[in-house]
Amino acid sequence: MIRGILTVGGWTLGSRVLGFLRDMLIAAVMGAGPLADAFFVALKLPNLFRRLFGEGAFNAAFVPSFAATLTVAGMAQARALAERMATLMTLWLALLTGLGIVFMPQLLRVLAPGFVDEPLRFQLAVELTRITFPYLVFICLTALISGVLNGLDRFAAAAGAPVLFNLLSMGSLFALTPFVATPGHALAWGVTISGVAQLILVWVAAARAGMPLAIISRPRLSPEVRDVLRKMGPGLIGAGVTQLNLAVDVIIASLLPAGAVSYLYYADRIGQLPLGVIGAAVSTAMLPLLAKQLRGGKPLSAHRSMNRALELSLALALPAAAAQAALAWPIITALFQRGAFGAEAAAATSHALTAYAVGLPAFILVKAYLPGFFARGDTATPVKIGLAAVALNLALNLALTPWLQHVGIALATSLSAWANTAALALILRRRGHWHADKRVRRNVPRLLVATLAMAAVLLVLRMAMPDPGGSTARIVVLAIYVAAGLVTYFGTAHLTGALPLGELRRLRRR
Template identity: 40%
Template sequence: MSLVKKFATVASGTLMSRVFGFTREMLMASALGTGPVADAFNAAFRFPNTFRRLFAEGAFNSAFVPLFAKEIEANGLDGARRFSEEVFGVLFTVLLSLTILMELSMPLIVRFVIAPGFVDDAAKFDNTVSMAIIMFPYLACMSLAAMMSGMLNSLHRYFAAAIAPVFLNVILIGVLGYAWWKGQDGKAVGYALSWGVMVSGLVQLAIVWFAVRNAGISIGFRLPHMTANVKRLLILAFPAAVTGGITQINLLINTNIASGKSGAISSLAYADRIYQLPLGVVGIAVATVLLPELARALRSGNLKEAGSLQNRSVEFTLFLTLPAAAALLVMSEPIVRILYERGNFSAASTQTVGNILAIYGLGLPAFVLIKAFLPGFFAREDTRTPMIFAAVAVIVNVSLALTLFPIMAETGIATAEIVAGWTNALLLFITLVWRGHWGRDIPLLTRIPRLIVSAALMGIALYYAIGWMGPALEPDAPLHTQVIAVLSLVGLSMILYFALAFGTGGASFGMIRRNVRRRPKAPGDSAP
């Protein structure tokens, strides 16, 4: 299967999850708006979600996958199964202990870590604590599911892991639909959503568990034992968890800072949901596929293939994310209005969330490139260097967020996030080049400026088109008129961008054909 086809397999599942996620957020915005219950739920959900990204997706997609793939090559499926059982026993024990500790400490965690700004509002504080207690077991389920997903990705079975997150949104949509049917108040909706999150963790774990069994690996429980493989995994996993979860670290810190203003946490969460669509569909797909592919090429000594994988991944991500970044920057407010502005979500909320989303658009290429650069380190079992850069990015984020929040409120936090993202991306890229792990690729170097120019021209045209279609995008225009106008603008922008990209040579049909039909090089290939 070609690189692009593998990207498409993962992206299709992620896209489905994001579409259902939009539906969930639209219903939630209508039911809760940016009020105190929405703030409590988003703050409570941020905590287990952050740990999931840090210790599940970050650690296992970065540290577990190369070791698991190496075990498959060295000892076959039986060896990989033994290694998985060793890891599962340790991981389950750690997660059980962590869950018990966090559940008992939740009031202190909310007070000092998650949302210290809620302390003066007793109802909001108590709701946040209760919801976080309900949802925290979701972490254990998703951490185990991440391990199973890493196994599936190493076995070239991408779809089950990509489709499992859809069920979080499906379950929460069902909860919101039931709440609307029963006429429940905001507080009841918030608690029902919290229970829905926990149930979805069990469902997602079951999906990937059965997929692994169908792939020929049946994992049994072993008492935790620190074998050599487990020790190696832990050595790699700690810095990989910090590195892979840098965005989540920043979001948790920013949630803490934003708790000082009512509605700020929810505004950031609603903007993040939209911004996660291109980031998730493209960035996660590239990171998921590139790591096992790159690790395999390096283990076989195929340096030329490894370099080609990295370059084509960057080419692919920029080709798709640059126009998305331009569109978010220019037309964020109309997008937010048609998605959220109804029920308890006001016009003032639309303007606030739209401003945040426009800023996120500027950072989109950085966060997608980070996901394309990190496998270049992780596949070589270097998790320390990215961890150092992640720490630098956290310092940049915290410093700017604390400085800008009193001046710019929520938009100051969003600005801090994207500056930190670009800092991290540049440090990763410069280091890869300096170490000789990123070969000079003339086609890539000539295409990137042309893609940037094409996206910029598309953005300028879109800006004037929005002004021309102004009446159809006004808040008092019928919803169907606004939807048709936005879809028309998106469609015309895509046509213009692709015409410019292909016309200037930023993209070519030959490039696409080569990526779609790409076959692995012989193991003996090496870099020139």
């Protein structure tokens, strides 16, 4: 499991670094105005459906079934299941994409109602989303084949595919801008092109792993396919709670003054670094492992795997959240404040980042708890919890936004994530599927001590080091903050026994 987590996390880290470069370019070229708002809505809409129909619900239902079929019936039957699901997904998503392109104005009136009163921003959003929407088909098929690779214990290609998204997005911004109406149009075309490239990459990887898949074959609703579809239905909400909350955020942010959507996007991108590297990696590696352990009659092994995943998640999530909260302003100014992205936009974005940091550990813990349900074939319970979390997020948005504007949206998302996490943990514990073992109970308080020590050092450094001004100087100062935080956290964690250096060396070698 550790090897899988580190493989996925390493590739995701590389993708996130490239993503920062891409977002720095976007901020410098488009800033946080109407064009940026329109592009971020155009990017978020297919990504929302991708995470619901692809990474979220599909992985929750398909990966355990594929892993079980592979273990019990062999490669041929597992391949047949994957090809039948690919055919159904292609037909369904092609229909959804066609309808979305035709009825895009009506769809955006629901998902971005605040744009309607600004014809320029609304028309830009419609045009850009029509360009990006076919990305949905390609990236969901990429998620399907990635699930096959994960079931085969092959993680690298699936985790590395998003690197192409960032590279092609940046390339399109430079190469296509002279030939299209706006830089936003160039970025939109880059999104769709990257979907094709990612699909080709994972298909080739699956073929090399001994499982070349026919994307289109004769549709057949076999019992295994019906079982996946049955579990996938409720999983659309259960595995996509965070995405549904973010959709609610966009709806409400569109009602705020221009720039609010962009502030939340840039802040969320910073939060997505640890969430993607830690949360997605843990979830991706844990789901097939737990499914195999439970299918093989090894519940104690599954219990130990979940505790180690939770411990690792907290060991990385707690300092990441504290660092984002303490360094929100230096992070945003160093990464984004240049060109069209000025000091006012940096201040607004840093406030949103602080609010998102409050919920970062919860976002990651949700990713660690959900496989405990999905590996047992239970997608209904996360649905019920997810509906409650979405309702809470909406209520908190309505209560906080009038007072805190876009910061209230970010804070509502964080608080609802903590409620979601607490409910998942409580139900798993009541069912006897998980309880914190002795090692977790011993180490978590020590990790909190190390996190508080790191936060104190960072705050003292911030008071001692004023804003130097200039992009290069800010990046240097941010690097000093990061180095000081890492030394303080891991040094304190070693001294308290939460993360002994010898264990870290063993993890690195593995």
